[in-house]
Amino acid sequence: MVKKDVKKKKTSKAKTKPSKAKTTMAIRGRKPEYPKIITFACNWCSYAGADLAGVSRFQYPPSLRVIRVMCAGRITPAFILDALTSGADGVIVSGCHFEDCHYISGSRKAEKIIKTTKKLMHLLGMDERRLRFELISAAEGQKFATVAREFTKEIQDITIKNNGEK
Amino acid sequence: MGKNSVEEIIKRTNAYLCIDCGECTGSCPVSRVNLNYSPRLNVEKMLVGFFDEIKNDDGIWSCLVCGLCSQRCPSDVNYNEFIRLTRREVRKSSDNLNYTHNRVLQRVMEIMASKGIQNRTQWIEKSLKVSKKGKYLYFTGCLPYFEVIFEYLDIHPLEEGRSAVKIMNKLGINPVIRNDEVCCGRDLLFNGDEEGFLKLAKANKKMIKESGAEKIIFTCPECLDTVKNIYPEFVGKANVELIHITQLVNEAIEKGKLELGASKDKKFTFQDPCALGRGLNVYDEPRNIIRSIEESELLPMERERENSLCCGPSSWISCTNYTKRIQRVRLNQAENTGAQKLVTACPKCYIHLSCALSGDDIDLKIKLKPITTLIAETMGVKKRKKEQDASSKYVKEKVKT
Numbered sequence: 001m002v003k004k005d006v007k008k009k010k011t012s013k014a015k016t017k018p019s020k021a022k023t024t025m026a027i028r029g030r031k032p033e034y035p036k037i038i039t040f041a042c043n044w045c046s047y048a049g050a051d052l053a054g055v056s057r058f059q060y061p062p063s064l065r066v067i068r069v070m071c072a073g074r075i076t077p078a079f080i081l082d083a084l085t086s087g088a089d090g091v092i093v094s095g096c097h098f099e100d101c102h103y104i105s106g107s108r109k110a111e112k113i114i115k116t117t118k119k120l121m122h123l124l125g126m127d128e129r130r131l132r133f134e135l136i137s138a139a140e141g142q143k144f145a146t147v148a149r150e151f152t153k154e155i156q157d158i159t160i161k162n163n164g165e166k
Numbered sequence: 167m168g169k170n171s172v173e174e175i176i177k178r179t180n181a182y183l184c185i186d187c188g189e190c191t192g193s194c195p196v197s198r199v200n201l202n203y204s205p206r207l208n209v210e211k212m213l214v215g216f217f218d219e220i221k222n223d224d225g226i227w228s229c230l231v232c233g234l235c236s237q238r239c240p241s242d243v244n245y246n247e248f249i250r251l252t253r254r255e256v257r258k259s260s261d262n263l264n265y266t267h268n269r270v271l272q273r274v275m276e277i278m279a280s281k282g283i284q285n286r287t288q289w290i291e292k293s294l295k296v297s298k299k300g301k302y303l304y305f306t307g308c309l310p311y312f313e314v315i316f317e318y319l320d321i322h323p324l325e326e327g328r329s330a331v332k333i334m335n336k337l338g339i340n341p342v343i344r345n346d347e348v349c350c351g352r353d354l355l356f357n358g359d360e361e362g363f364l365k366l367a368k369a370n371k372k373m374i375k376e377s378g379a380e381k382i383i384f385t386c387p388e389c390l391d392t393v394k395n396i397y398p399e400f401v402g403k404a405n406v407e408l409i410h411i412t413q414l415v416n417e418a419i420e421k422g423k424l425e426l427g428a429s430k431d432k433k434f435t436f437q438d439p440c441a442l443g444r445g446l447n448v449y450d451e452p453r454n455i456i457r458s459i460e461e462s463e464l465l466p467m468e469r470e471r472e473n474s475l476c477c478g479p480s481s482w483i484s485c486t487n488y489t490k491r492i493q494r495v496r497l498n499q500a501e502n503t504g505a506q507k508l509v510t511a512c513p514k515c516y517i518h519l520s521c522a523l524s525g526d527d528i529d530l531k532i533k534l535k536p537i538t539t540l541i542a543e544t545m546g547v548k549k550r551k552k553e554q555d556a557s558s559k560y561v562k563e564k565v566k567t
Binding site: 122 | 267268273278280284310311317
Protein backbone atom coordinates (compact mmCIF):
# COMPACT_ATOMS: atom_id res chain seq x y z
CA MET A 1 0.00 0.00 0.00
CA VAL A 2 1.05 3.58 -0.48
CA LYS A 3 2.28 4.82 2.83
CA LYS A 4 2.13 8.48 2.15
CA ASP A 5 0.80 10.34 -0.83
CA VAL A 6 3.50 12.22 -2.59
CA LYS A 7 3.10 15.48 -4.38
CA LYS A 8 2.44 15.11 -8.09
CA LYS A 9 5.68 14.85 -9.95
CA LYS A 10 4.79 16.32 -13.27
CA THR A 11 3.29 19.72 -13.78
CA SER A 12 3.97 21.59 -16.96
CA LYS A 13 4.10 25.15 -15.66
CA ALA A 14 5.12 24.90 -12.03
CA LYS A 15 8.34 22.96 -12.12
CA THR A 16 8.46 21.35 -8.72
CA LYS A 17 11.22 18.94 -7.86
CA PRO A 18 9.92 15.45 -7.16
CA SER A 19 10.50 14.23 -3.65
CA LYS A 20 13.11 11.69 -4.58
CA ALA A 21 13.02 8.41 -2.74
CA LYS A 22 9.45 7.30 -3.23
CA THR A 23 9.08 8.60 -6.76
CA THR A 24 12.15 6.77 -8.00
CA MET A 25 10.98 3.60 -6.31
CA ALA A 26 7.67 3.96 -8.03
CA ILE A 27 9.37 4.40 -11.35
CA ARG A 28 11.85 1.55 -11.03
CA GLY A 29 10.18 -0.85 -8.64
CA ARG A 30 7.96 -3.61 -9.99
CA LYS A 31 6.17 -4.17 -6.70
CA PRO A 32 2.39 -4.23 -6.65
CA GLU A 33 2.48 -1.41 -4.13
CA TYR A 34 3.83 0.85 -6.83
CA PRO A 35 1.77 0.32 -9.94
CA LYS A 36 2.46 2.14 -13.17
CA ILE A 37 -0.54 3.85 -14.64
CA ILE A 38 -0.49 5.52 -18.03
CA THR A 39 -2.86 8.45 -18.26
CA PHE A 40 -3.88 9.80 -21.63
CA ALA A 41 -5.14 13.28 -20.87
CA CYS A 42 -6.73 15.54 -23.44
CA ASN A 43 -5.02 18.85 -24.02
CA TRP A 44 -8.04 21.08 -23.45
CA CYS A 45 -9.58 19.75 -20.25
CA SER A 46 -7.98 16.87 -18.46
CA TYR A 47 -4.39 17.95 -18.85
CA ALA A 48 -5.30 21.34 -17.46
CA GLY A 49 -7.21 19.52 -14.73
CA ALA A 50 -4.09 17.54 -13.86
CA ASP A 51 -2.16 20.78 -13.87
CA LEU A 52 -4.66 22.33 -11.49
CA ALA A 53 -4.37 19.33 -9.18
CA GLY A 54 -0.62 19.90 -9.09
CA VAL A 55 -0.81 23.65 -8.62
CA SER A 56 -3.45 23.32 -5.90
CA ARG A 57 -1.28 20.71 -4.15
CA PHE A 58 -3.95 18.04 -3.94
CA GLN A 59 -2.36 14.86 -2.68
CA TYR A 60 -2.36 11.77 -4.85
CA PRO A 61 -0.07 8.75 -5.36
CA PRO A 62 2.91 9.02 -7.70
CA SER A 63 1.78 6.15 -9.89
CA LEU A 64 0.44 8.20 -12.80
CA ARG A 65 2.39 8.96 -15.97
CA VAL A 66 0.55 11.61 -17.90
CA ILE A 67 0.70 11.63 -21.69
CA ARG A 68 -0.87 14.64 -23.30
CA VAL A 69 -2.94 14.09 -26.44
CA MET A 70 -4.85 16.72 -28.36
CA CYS A 71 -8.12 14.86 -27.93
CA ALA A 72 -9.24 11.72 -26.14
CA GLY A 73 -10.76 10.65 -29.46
CA ARG A 74 -7.24 10.30 -30.81
CA ILE A 75 -6.67 7.21 -28.63
CA THR A 76 -7.06 3.88 -30.37
CA PRO A 77 -7.30 0.35 -28.91
CA ALA A 78 -3.75 -0.18 -30.13
CA PHE A 79 -2.36 2.53 -27.83
CA ILE A 80 -4.00 1.01 -24.79
CA LEU A 81 -2.94 -2.55 -25.60
CA ASP A 82 0.57 -1.27 -26.33
CA ALA A 83 0.72 0.40 -22.93
CA LEU A 84 -0.52 -2.69 -21.11
CA THR A 85 1.81 -5.09 -22.90
CA SER A 86 4.85 -2.91 -22.44
CA GLY A 87 4.58 -2.84 -18.67
CA ALA A 88 1.81 -0.49 -17.55
CA ASP A 89 -0.51 -1.90 -14.89
CA GLY A 90 -3.42 0.33 -15.75
CA VAL A 91 -4.57 2.93 -18.25
CA ILE A 92 -6.76 5.96 -17.73
CA VAL A 93 -8.16 7.77 -20.74
CA SER A 94 -9.46 11.12 -19.73
CA GLY A 95 -11.33 13.63 -21.87
CA CYS A 96 -13.62 16.64 -21.67
CA HIS A 97 -17.22 16.38 -20.62
CA PHE A 98 -19.36 15.36 -23.58
CA GLU A 99 -20.92 18.78 -24.06
CA ASP A 100 -17.65 20.64 -23.69
CA CYS A 101 -15.44 18.68 -26.09
CA HIS A 102 -13.17 21.04 -27.97
CA TYR A 103 -13.65 18.99 -31.13
CA ILE A 104 -17.40 18.55 -30.58
CA SER A 105 -17.57 14.74 -30.74
CA GLY A 106 -14.14 13.64 -29.53
CA SER A 107 -15.25 12.43 -26.12
CA ARG A 108 -18.12 10.42 -27.59
CA LYS A 109 -15.68 8.82 -29.96
CA ALA A 110 -13.36 8.02 -27.09
CA GLU A 111 -16.23 6.40 -25.19
CA LYS A 112 -16.88 4.06 -28.13
CA ILE A 113 -13.18 3.25 -28.46
CA ILE A 114 -12.97 2.40 -24.76
CA LYS A 115 -15.94 0.05 -25.10
CA THR A 116 -14.24 -1.72 -28.01
CA THR A 117 -10.97 -1.97 -26.11
CA LYS A 118 -12.69 -3.39 -23.03
CA LYS A 119 -14.24 -6.10 -25.19
CA LEU A 120 -10.85 -6.85 -26.74
CA MET A 121 -9.24 -7.01 -23.31
CA HIS A 122 -11.93 -9.41 -22.16
CA LEU A 123 -11.33 -11.64 -25.20
CA LEU A 124 -7.62 -11.62 -24.53
CA GLY A 125 -8.14 -12.66 -20.92
CA MET A 126 -7.11 -9.36 -19.37
CA ASP A 127 -8.88 -7.69 -16.48
CA GLU A 128 -11.15 -4.99 -17.88
CA ARG A 129 -10.88 -2.97 -14.69
CA ARG A 130 -7.35 -2.03 -15.69
CA LEU A 131 -8.79 0.46 -18.16
CA ARG A 132 -10.82 3.42 -17.07
CA PHE A 133 -12.51 6.23 -18.96
CA GLU A 134 -12.96 9.49 -17.11
CA LEU A 135 -14.40 12.89 -17.92
CA ILE A 136 -12.42 15.58 -16.14
CA SER A 137 -12.74 19.25 -16.94
CA ALA A 138 -10.05 21.89 -16.47
CA ALA A 139 -11.65 23.05 -13.23
CA GLU A 140 -11.79 19.64 -11.61
CA GLY A 141 -8.37 19.28 -10.05
CA GLN A 142 -9.90 17.64 -7.02
CA LYS A 143 -11.63 15.05 -9.19
CA PHE A 144 -8.35 14.24 -10.93
CA ALA A 145 -6.67 13.61 -7.58
CA THR A 146 -9.60 11.48 -6.39
CA VAL A 147 -9.58 9.40 -9.57
CA ALA A 148 -5.84 8.88 -9.25
CA ARG A 149 -6.17 7.73 -5.65
CA GLU A 150 -9.11 5.40 -6.29
CA PHE A 151 -7.67 3.88 -9.45
CA THR A 152 -4.27 3.30 -7.88
CA LYS A 153 -5.97 1.51 -4.99
CA GLU A 154 -8.01 -0.61 -7.40
CA ILE A 155 -4.96 -1.55 -9.47
CA GLN A 156 -3.04 -2.47 -6.34
CA ASP A 157 -5.86 -4.78 -5.29
CA ILE A 158 -6.08 -6.41 -8.73
CA THR A 159 -2.33 -6.89 -8.98
CA ILE A 160 -2.07 -8.46 -5.54
CA LYS A 161 -5.07 -10.68 -6.24
CA ASN A 162 -3.73 -11.85 -9.62
CA ASN A 163 -0.14 -12.25 -8.40
CA GLY A 164 1.12 -9.66 -10.80
CA GLU A 165 -0.39 -11.24 -13.89
CA LYS A 166 -2.45 -9.14 -16.25
CA MET B 167 20.56 -7.88 -46.45
CA GLY B 168 23.27 -10.48 -46.36
CA LYS B 169 24.60 -12.25 -49.39
CA ASN B 170 23.53 -15.66 -48.13
CA SER B 171 19.96 -14.61 -47.58
CA VAL B 172 19.80 -13.16 -51.08
CA GLU B 173 21.04 -16.43 -52.52
CA GLU B 174 18.51 -18.29 -50.41
CA ILE B 175 15.69 -16.11 -51.66
CA ILE B 176 16.72 -16.51 -55.29
CA LYS B 177 17.11 -20.26 -54.99
CA ARG B 178 13.97 -20.96 -53.04
CA THR B 179 11.69 -18.89 -55.23
CA ASN B 180 13.12 -19.89 -58.63
CA ALA B 181 13.86 -16.22 -59.23
CA TYR B 182 16.92 -17.10 -61.33
CA LEU B 183 14.56 -18.56 -63.93
CA CYS B 184 12.93 -15.18 -64.52
CA ILE B 185 12.91 -14.46 -68.26
CA ASP B 186 11.95 -10.82 -67.81
CA CYS B 187 8.73 -11.23 -69.79
CA GLY B 188 6.63 -8.88 -67.67
CA GLU B 189 3.64 -11.18 -67.37
CA CYS B 190 3.63 -10.56 -63.60
CA THR B 191 3.56 -6.78 -63.85
CA GLY B 192 0.96 -7.00 -66.60
CA SER B 193 -1.38 -9.02 -64.44
CA CYS B 194 -0.64 -7.43 -61.06
CA PRO B 195 -3.71 -5.57 -59.76
CA VAL B 196 -1.49 -3.15 -57.81
CA SER B 197 0.67 -2.25 -60.82
CA ARG B 198 -2.48 -1.30 -62.66
CA VAL B 199 -3.30 1.45 -60.18
CA ASN B 200 0.15 2.22 -58.76
CA LEU B 201 2.51 2.72 -61.66
CA ASN B 202 5.59 2.77 -59.42
CA TYR B 203 5.09 -0.81 -58.33
CA SER B 204 6.27 -3.70 -60.43
CA PRO B 205 6.86 -7.32 -59.38
CA ARG B 206 9.23 -7.85 -62.30
CA LEU B 207 11.33 -4.89 -61.23
CA ASN B 208 11.55 -6.23 -57.69
CA VAL B 209 12.75 -9.62 -58.89
CA GLU B 210 15.23 -7.99 -61.25
CA LYS B 211 16.56 -5.73 -58.49
CA MET B 212 17.13 -8.78 -56.34
CA LEU B 213 18.93 -10.62 -59.14
CA VAL B 214 21.15 -7.69 -60.06
CA GLY B 215 21.89 -6.87 -56.44
CA PHE B 216 20.17 -3.54 -55.76
CA PHE B 217 19.03 -4.59 -52.28
CA ASP B 218 19.14 -1.12 -50.82
CA GLU B 219 16.63 0.07 -53.36
CA ILE B 220 14.27 -2.73 -52.36
CA LYS B 221 14.84 -1.90 -48.72
CA ASN B 222 14.16 1.80 -48.99
CA ASP B 223 11.28 1.51 -51.41
CA ASP B 224 7.92 0.79 -49.84
CA GLY B 225 6.91 -1.14 -52.96
CA ILE B 226 7.74 -4.37 -51.22
CA TRP B 227 4.95 -3.66 -48.73
CA SER B 228 2.25 -2.94 -51.29
CA CYS B 229 2.03 -6.51 -52.64
CA LEU B 230 -1.35 -8.11 -51.88
CA VAL B 231 0.05 -11.67 -51.88
CA CYS B 232 -2.86 -12.63 -54.13
CA GLY B 233 -0.74 -15.06 -56.15
CA LEU B 234 -1.98 -13.97 -59.56
CA CYS B 235 1.53 -13.31 -60.87
CA SER B 236 2.93 -16.65 -59.65
CA GLN B 237 0.08 -18.47 -61.31
CA ARG B 238 0.66 -16.84 -64.68
CA CYS B 239 4.46 -16.90 -64.54
CA PRO B 240 5.87 -19.06 -67.36
CA SER B 241 9.06 -19.73 -65.35
CA ASP B 242 7.19 -20.70 -62.20
CA VAL B 243 8.72 -18.04 -59.95
CA ASN B 244 7.01 -18.15 -56.58
CA TYR B 245 6.43 -14.46 -55.96
CA ASN B 246 4.47 -14.96 -52.71
CA GLU B 247 7.45 -16.74 -51.24
CA PHE B 248 9.72 -14.05 -52.67
CA ILE B 249 7.69 -11.35 -50.91
CA ARG B 250 7.61 -13.29 -47.65
CA LEU B 251 11.38 -13.88 -47.53
CA THR B 252 12.27 -10.39 -48.71
CA ARG B 253 9.99 -8.76 -46.16
CA ARG B 254 11.60 -10.88 -43.47
CA GLU B 255 15.04 -9.64 -44.49
CA VAL B 256 13.98 -6.02 -44.98
CA ARG B 257 12.29 -5.92 -41.61
CA LYS B 258 15.49 -6.88 -39.85
CA SER B 259 16.97 -3.47 -40.63
CA SER B 260 14.01 -1.14 -41.06
CA ASP B 261 10.43 -1.18 -39.91
CA ASN B 262 8.58 1.24 -42.15
CA LEU B 263 5.36 -0.69 -42.48
CA ASN B 264 2.11 1.13 -42.98
CA TYR B 265 -0.09 -0.72 -40.48
CA THR B 266 -3.85 -0.49 -40.61
CA HIS B 267 -5.92 0.29 -37.52
CA ASN B 268 -2.81 1.53 -35.72
CA ARG B 269 -1.41 -2.01 -35.59
CA VAL B 270 -4.10 -3.26 -33.24
CA LEU B 271 -4.52 -6.59 -35.02
CA GLN B 272 -0.82 -7.35 -34.90
CA ARG B 273 -0.77 -6.38 -31.24
CA VAL B 274 -3.68 -8.73 -30.54
CA MET B 275 -1.81 -11.55 -32.28
CA GLU B 276 1.32 -10.88 -30.25
CA ILE B 277 -0.66 -10.94 -27.01
CA MET B 278 -2.29 -14.20 -28.11
CA ALA B 279 1.14 -15.68 -28.71
CA SER B 280 2.58 -14.62 -25.39
CA LYS B 281 -0.42 -15.32 -23.21
CA GLY B 282 -2.32 -18.59 -23.14
CA ILE B 283 -5.56 -17.47 -21.54
CA GLN B 284 -8.35 -16.19 -23.76
CA ASN B 285 -12.12 -15.90 -23.55
CA ARG B 286 -12.77 -16.57 -27.19
CA THR B 287 -15.54 -19.17 -27.00
CA GLN B 288 -18.20 -17.08 -25.30
CA TRP B 289 -20.11 -16.47 -28.52
CA ILE B 290 -21.33 -20.06 -28.55
CA GLU B 291 -24.98 -19.96 -27.59
CA LYS B 292 -26.95 -22.71 -25.96
CA SER B 293 -28.78 -23.50 -29.19
CA LEU B 294 -25.50 -24.46 -30.84
CA LYS B 295 -24.35 -27.96 -30.09
CA VAL B 296 -20.65 -28.37 -29.48
CA SER B 297 -18.78 -31.19 -27.82
CA LYS B 298 -15.68 -31.21 -25.65
CA LYS B 299 -13.96 -34.02 -27.45
CA GLY B 300 -14.56 -35.48 -30.84
CA LYS B 301 -13.43 -36.18 -34.36
CA TYR B 302 -14.25 -32.77 -35.75
CA LEU B 303 -12.56 -29.54 -34.78
CA TYR B 304 -13.85 -26.17 -35.89
CA PHE B 305 -11.09 -23.59 -36.35
CA THR B 306 -12.77 -20.22 -35.82
CA GLY B 307 -9.70 -18.13 -36.58
CA CYS B 308 -9.86 -14.49 -35.56
CA LEU B 309 -13.64 -14.13 -35.96
CA PRO B 310 -14.32 -13.13 -32.31
CA TYR B 311 -11.73 -10.37 -32.61
CA PHE B 312 -13.01 -9.17 -35.98
CA GLU B 313 -16.46 -8.90 -34.42
CA VAL B 314 -15.13 -6.39 -31.91
CA ILE B 315 -12.61 -4.50 -34.04
CA PHE B 316 -14.88 -4.07 -37.08
CA GLU B 317 -17.96 -3.14 -35.11
CA TYR B 318 -17.83 0.32 -36.66
CA LEU B 319 -18.51 -1.11 -40.12
CA ASP B 320 -21.81 -2.49 -38.83
CA ILE B 321 -20.96 -6.06 -39.80
CA HIS B 322 -21.01 -9.23 -37.73
CA PRO B 323 -18.24 -11.64 -38.70
CA LEU B 324 -19.18 -13.92 -35.79
CA GLU B 325 -22.47 -14.60 -37.52
CA GLU B 326 -20.37 -16.69 -39.91
CA GLY B 327 -19.08 -18.74 -37.02
CA ARG B 328 -22.57 -19.31 -35.64
CA SER B 329 -23.83 -20.25 -39.10
CA ALA B 330 -20.95 -22.68 -39.56
CA VAL B 331 -21.80 -24.46 -36.31
CA LYS B 332 -25.48 -24.53 -37.29
CA ILE B 333 -24.58 -26.14 -40.62
CA MET B 334 -22.40 -28.72 -38.91
CA ASN B 335 -25.15 -29.50 -36.40
CA LYS B 336 -27.56 -30.01 -39.27
CA LEU B 337 -25.11 -32.49 -40.79
CA GLY B 338 -24.92 -34.35 -37.48
CA ILE B 339 -21.54 -33.00 -36.45
CA ASN B 340 -20.97 -31.53 -33.01
CA PRO B 341 -17.65 -29.77 -33.51
CA VAL B 342 -15.03 -29.16 -30.87
CA ILE B 343 -14.21 -25.48 -30.40
CA ARG B 344 -11.12 -24.88 -28.33
CA ASN B 345 -10.47 -21.89 -26.16
CA ASP B 346 -6.69 -22.24 -26.49
CA GLU B 347 -6.78 -21.82 -30.25
CA VAL B 348 -4.77 -18.85 -31.46
CA CYS B 349 -4.51 -16.89 -34.70
CA CYS B 350 -2.94 -18.88 -37.54
CA GLY B 351 -0.21 -16.24 -37.86
CA ARG B 352 -0.37 -15.73 -41.61
CA ASP B 353 -0.59 -11.98 -41.26
CA LEU B 354 2.45 -11.80 -39.00
CA LEU B 355 4.37 -14.01 -41.40
CA PHE B 356 3.56 -11.78 -44.35
CA ASN B 357 4.48 -8.75 -42.25
CA GLY B 358 7.94 -10.26 -42.04
CA ASP B 359 7.61 -11.26 -38.39
CA GLU B 360 8.66 -14.89 -38.52
CA GLU B 361 9.30 -15.19 -34.77
CA GLY B 362 5.77 -14.16 -33.91
CA PHE B 363 4.44 -16.56 -36.52
CA LEU B 364 6.44 -19.46 -35.10
CA LYS B 365 5.07 -18.87 -31.60
CA LEU B 366 1.51 -18.95 -32.90
CA ALA B 367 2.14 -21.95 -35.13
CA LYS B 368 3.59 -23.95 -32.23
CA ALA B 369 0.64 -23.06 -30.02
CA ASN B 370 -1.79 -24.19 -32.70
CA LYS B 371 0.13 -27.38 -33.36
CA LYS B 372 -0.07 -28.20 -29.66
CA MET B 373 -3.76 -27.35 -29.61
CA ILE B 374 -4.51 -29.62 -32.58
CA LYS B 375 -2.53 -32.47 -31.04
CA GLU B 376 -4.30 -32.13 -27.69
CA SER B 377 -7.73 -32.00 -29.26
CA GLY B 378 -7.16 -35.37 -30.93
CA ALA B 379 -9.26 -34.32 -33.90
CA GLU B 380 -9.19 -36.15 -37.22
CA LYS B 381 -10.78 -33.48 -39.32
CA ILE B 382 -10.48 -29.72 -38.99
CA ILE B 383 -13.08 -27.49 -40.57
CA PHE B 384 -12.24 -23.89 -41.45
CA THR B 385 -14.35 -20.91 -42.39
CA CYS B 386 -11.37 -18.71 -43.20
CA PRO B 387 -9.51 -19.83 -46.34
CA GLU B 388 -6.37 -17.99 -45.26
CA CYS B 389 -6.19 -20.02 -42.04
CA LEU B 390 -6.72 -23.19 -44.07
CA ASP B 391 -4.04 -22.27 -46.58
CA THR B 392 -1.60 -21.43 -43.78
CA VAL B 393 -2.20 -24.59 -41.77
CA LYS B 394 -2.15 -26.77 -44.87
CA ASN B 395 0.66 -25.27 -46.93
CA ILE B 396 2.87 -23.21 -44.62
CA TYR B 397 2.78 -25.03 -41.26
CA PRO B 398 4.52 -28.21 -42.55
CA GLU B 399 7.63 -26.19 -43.35
CA PHE B 400 7.83 -24.61 -39.90
CA VAL B 401 6.34 -27.00 -37.36
CA GLY B 402 5.97 -30.27 -39.23
CA LYS B 403 2.96 -31.93 -40.73
CA ALA B 404 -0.12 -32.72 -38.69
CA ASN B 405 -1.91 -35.96 -39.41
CA VAL B 406 -5.33 -34.48 -39.85
CA GLU B 407 -7.65 -33.80 -42.74
CA LEU B 408 -8.11 -30.10 -43.37
CA ILE B 409 -11.16 -28.87 -45.23
CA HIS B 410 -13.05 -25.68 -45.87
CA ILE B 411 -16.70 -25.46 -44.88
CA THR B 412 -17.74 -25.18 -48.54
CA GLN B 413 -16.09 -28.53 -49.26
CA LEU B 414 -18.00 -30.11 -46.38
CA VAL B 415 -21.34 -28.69 -47.50
CA ASN B 416 -20.75 -29.54 -51.15
CA GLU B 417 -20.03 -33.14 -50.25
CA ALA B 418 -23.23 -33.30 -48.19
CA ILE B 419 -25.26 -31.81 -51.03
CA GLU B 420 -23.84 -34.28 -53.54
CA LYS B 421 -24.67 -37.17 -51.23
CA GLY B 422 -28.16 -35.80 -50.74
CA LYS B 423 -27.78 -35.16 -47.03
CA LEU B 424 -28.51 -31.47 -47.27
CA GLU B 425 -30.98 -29.52 -49.31
CA LEU B 426 -31.02 -25.78 -49.71
CA GLY B 427 -34.30 -23.92 -50.02
CA ALA B 428 -34.97 -20.62 -51.69
CA SER B 429 -33.43 -17.42 -50.50
CA LYS B 430 -34.90 -13.93 -50.49
CA ASP B 431 -32.53 -13.04 -53.29
CA LYS B 432 -32.38 -14.86 -56.57
CA LYS B 433 -29.29 -13.57 -58.31
CA PHE B 434 -25.86 -14.17 -56.89
CA THR B 435 -22.31 -13.68 -57.92
CA PHE B 436 -19.25 -15.15 -56.24
CA GLN B 437 -15.97 -13.58 -55.15
CA ASP B 438 -13.12 -16.10 -55.23
CA PRO B 439 -10.89 -15.61 -52.19
CA CYS B 440 -7.25 -15.71 -53.28
CA ALA B 441 -6.26 -18.28 -50.66
CA LEU B 442 -9.17 -20.56 -51.48
CA GLY B 443 -8.94 -20.32 -55.24
CA ARG B 444 -5.34 -19.89 -56.27
CA GLY B 445 -4.01 -21.20 -52.97
CA LEU B 446 -6.05 -24.36 -52.55
CA ASN B 447 -7.70 -24.86 -55.94
CA VAL B 448 -11.23 -24.82 -54.58
CA TYR B 449 -13.29 -23.19 -57.30
CA ASP B 450 -16.28 -25.43 -57.98
CA GLU B 451 -17.49 -26.25 -54.47
CA PRO B 452 -18.82 -22.80 -53.51
CA ARG B 453 -20.30 -22.39 -56.98
CA ASN B 454 -22.11 -25.74 -56.74
CA ILE B 455 -23.54 -24.69 -53.39
CA ILE B 456 -24.88 -21.40 -54.74
CA ARG B 457 -26.34 -23.16 -57.78
CA SER B 458 -28.06 -25.75 -55.61
CA ILE B 459 -30.02 -23.04 -53.79
CA GLU B 460 -33.58 -23.21 -55.02
CA GLU B 461 -34.51 -20.70 -57.74
CA SER B 462 -31.06 -19.18 -57.60
CA GLU B 463 -28.97 -17.94 -60.42
CA LEU B 464 -25.18 -17.65 -60.33
CA LEU B 465 -23.95 -14.89 -62.56
CA PRO B 466 -20.32 -14.93 -63.67
CA MET B 467 -18.22 -11.87 -62.97
CA GLU B 468 -15.95 -10.29 -65.52
CA ARG B 469 -12.93 -11.79 -63.83
CA GLU B 470 -13.41 -15.01 -61.97
CA ARG B 471 -11.83 -18.33 -61.01
CA GLU B 472 -8.09 -18.30 -61.74
CA ASN B 473 -8.22 -14.70 -62.94
CA SER B 474 -10.22 -13.40 -60.01
CA LEU B 475 -9.32 -10.03 -58.54
CA CYS B 476 -8.17 -9.69 -54.93
CA CYS B 477 -10.42 -7.88 -52.44
CA GLY B 478 -7.78 -5.28 -51.59
CA PRO B 479 -5.40 -4.97 -48.66
CA SER B 480 -3.86 -8.02 -47.09
CA SER B 481 -2.09 -8.86 -43.82
CA TRP B 482 -3.48 -5.66 -42.27
CA ILE B 483 -0.87 -3.42 -43.87
CA SER B 484 -0.83 -0.90 -46.71
CA CYS B 485 -4.50 0.00 -46.86
CA THR B 486 -4.09 2.89 -49.28
CA ASN B 487 -6.18 4.60 -51.91
CA TYR B 488 -4.61 2.20 -54.43
CA THR B 489 -6.27 -0.74 -52.70
CA LYS B 490 -9.49 1.25 -52.48
CA ARG B 491 -9.36 1.64 -56.25
CA ILE B 492 -8.92 -2.11 -56.70
CA GLN B 493 -11.92 -2.71 -54.45
CA ARG B 494 -13.98 -0.22 -56.41
CA VAL B 495 -13.14 -2.01 -59.66
CA ARG B 496 -14.12 -5.33 -58.12
CA LEU B 497 -17.40 -4.04 -56.72
CA ASN B 498 -18.28 -2.45 -60.04
CA GLN B 499 -17.65 -5.76 -61.78
CA ALA B 500 -20.02 -7.41 -59.32
CA GLU B 501 -22.62 -4.70 -59.82
CA ASN B 502 -22.42 -5.04 -63.61
CA THR B 503 -23.47 -8.69 -63.44
CA GLY B 504 -26.87 -7.57 -62.21
CA ALA B 505 -26.68 -9.74 -59.10
CA GLN B 506 -28.36 -8.76 -55.83
CA LYS B 507 -25.78 -10.31 -53.55
CA LEU B 508 -22.02 -10.70 -53.80
CA VAL B 509 -21.25 -13.94 -51.99
CA THR B 510 -17.85 -14.26 -50.31
CA ALA B 511 -16.26 -17.33 -48.79
CA CYS B 512 -13.64 -15.46 -46.77
CA PRO B 513 -14.27 -13.31 -43.66
CA LYS B 514 -11.49 -10.97 -44.73
CA CYS B 515 -12.99 -10.38 -48.19
CA TYR B 516 -16.24 -9.66 -46.40
CA ILE B 517 -14.61 -7.10 -44.12
CA HIS B 518 -12.57 -5.40 -46.85
CA LEU B 519 -15.40 -5.14 -49.35
CA SER B 520 -17.84 -3.98 -46.64
CA CYS B 521 -15.40 -1.24 -45.80
CA ALA B 522 -15.20 -0.23 -49.47
CA LEU B 523 -19.00 -0.30 -49.81
CA SER B 524 -19.47 1.87 -46.73
CA GLY B 525 -17.47 4.70 -48.35
CA ASP B 526 -19.24 7.95 -49.15
CA ASP B 527 -18.08 8.09 -52.74
CA ILE B 528 -19.51 4.75 -53.74
CA ASP B 529 -23.10 4.25 -54.74
CA LEU B 530 -23.80 0.63 -55.60
CA LYS B 531 -26.86 -1.50 -55.06
CA ILE B 532 -25.02 -4.75 -54.51
CA LYS B 533 -24.86 -6.17 -50.98
CA LEU B 534 -22.43 -8.62 -49.48
CA LYS B 535 -23.23 -12.00 -48.04
CA PRO B 536 -20.88 -14.54 -46.45
CA ILE B 537 -21.44 -18.00 -47.90
CA THR B 538 -21.89 -19.70 -44.51
CA THR B 539 -24.69 -17.31 -43.54
CA LEU B 540 -26.33 -17.90 -46.91
CA ILE B 541 -26.23 -21.67 -46.45
CA ALA B 542 -27.49 -21.48 -42.86
CA GLU B 543 -30.39 -19.28 -43.93
CA THR B 544 -31.44 -21.35 -46.88
CA MET B 545 -31.26 -24.72 -45.18
CA GLY B 546 -34.20 -23.62 -43.05
CA VAL B 547 -32.51 -23.41 -39.69
CA LYS B 548 -34.25 -21.16 -37.20
CA LYS B 549 -32.81 -17.71 -37.31
CA ARG B 550 -32.00 -15.28 -34.57
CA LYS B 551 -33.69 -12.11 -35.70
CA LYS B 552 -37.40 -11.54 -36.20
CA GLU B 553 -37.15 -10.30 -39.75
CA GLN B 554 -35.18 -13.35 -40.69
CA ASP B 555 -37.78 -15.56 -39.03
CA ALA B 556 -40.34 -14.39 -41.53
CA SER B 557 -37.98 -15.24 -44.35
CA SER B 558 -37.36 -18.71 -42.94
CA LYS B 559 -41.11 -19.39 -42.92
CA TYR B 560 -41.19 -18.25 -46.49
CA VAL B 561 -38.32 -20.58 -47.27
CA LYS B 562 -40.08 -23.50 -45.59
CA GLU B 563 -43.29 -22.85 -47.50
CA LYS B 564 -41.35 -22.69 -50.71
CA VAL B 565 -39.60 -25.94 -49.93
CA LYS B 566 -42.93 -27.66 -49.23
CA THR B 567 -44.51 -26.46 -52.44
